[in-house]
Amino acid sequence: MKSNPIRTSVIGSYPFPGWLELASTQLDRFGPDDLAELQRDAVVAALHDQVAAGLDVVTDGEQTRLDFNLSFYGHIRGIAMESASPRRFGPPAHDQRGRHAIVAPLEAPSGLGAVAEFRRLSGLVGEGTPKAGVTLKASVPGPYTLSGRLVPNPEVGCADRWAVAEALLPIVRRELEELVAAGCTEISVDEPSMSCYAHREDPARFVDLFNRTVATVAGRTRVCTHLCFGNYKARAVGPRRIAPMFPAFLSFHCDEMHVEMASREFAELPLIADIAARMDVAVGVIDVKSYYIETPEDVASRIRACLAHVPAERLVVAPDCGLSQTARWAARRKLDAMVAGARIVRRELGLA
Secondary structure, eight states: SSSSSSEEOSSSSOOOHHHHHHHTTTTEEEEHHHHHHHHHHHHHHHHHHHHHTTOEEEEOOOOOOOSSHHHHHTTTHHHHHHSSSSSOOOSOOGGSSEEEEEEEEEOOOTTTTHHHHHHHHHHHHHHTTTTTEEEEEEEEEEEHHHHGGGEEEEEGTTTSSSHHHHHHHHHHHHHHHHHTTTOOEEEEEOOHHHHHTTTTTTHHHHHHHHHHHHHHBBTTTTTEEOSSOOOOOOOOOOOOOSSGTTGGGOOOOOOOEEEOGGGTTTTTTHHHHHHHHEEEEEEEEEEETTTOOOOOOHHHHHHHHHTSSSSSSEEEESSSSTTTTTTTTHHHHHHHHHHHHHHHHHHHHTTO
């Protein structure tokens, strides 16, 4: 199902360079061509770090997204963007991100922007930036996760979060279809909200929503999904247990399921065998919530522990989550160690 055993991958996001963060506070000073250059250069920087590490799968680092979800809302009609967060001071938490009102039926006639991102990344590859054989992955939040920061409005048919997710489903599905048409061979439909709330919602209902979202692209591209427990400012938002998701989530129609493990000291690791019986399993072997920099041998030891439960040909290794909440200097070193650790184990198994 994948190109090589113990494949090394990433979730999607990567830290912004400092100059990009500074520029983002002064966007009104730039012309459209300046902004396009900013975006391109930021992707070049993120791509460089991933390729230098030697990853098998790379992304654009989500460098052109203002925020994991916020940039997508900017493409959707029917939303009144909140002008100020409800809480600006004190320790960081999800309530500082705010929510946005639905004021009309949701639609995105020009898509969600992920296709343009993929084409920009593909163009850089065409210039010979990455090594031969690297896989390009696009990441798109699924409809349930995307619904999380929208306030339901019964007057436009969005009575609760489930209804909002249903309204977003065809928009997300169309974006996935357009990515496939653009030549994207690997797409991660990220649904961390499903894993965060599987303990209190019907997990079978999540499965149905996910499977309908990917129905038109499954079998036409490699479909992945990312399940974690929240990472805003390195803070979790849900009970960090996989068990409530199973066995329902094993019925996801995807080729690869990613689970957060490193930050949980590999609790519930035997459960990856259940995933690998149905699909490839991507295991988070790098803790993005910690500034301890894993060594290659740390990573190799973690991979060996995974191989006690799954065969090498089913295993993908990755960070626990996207790296956008990790300083770039640490993100680079962590990716370097992850790839080096995977190479150690590949050599041990005669796979190098």
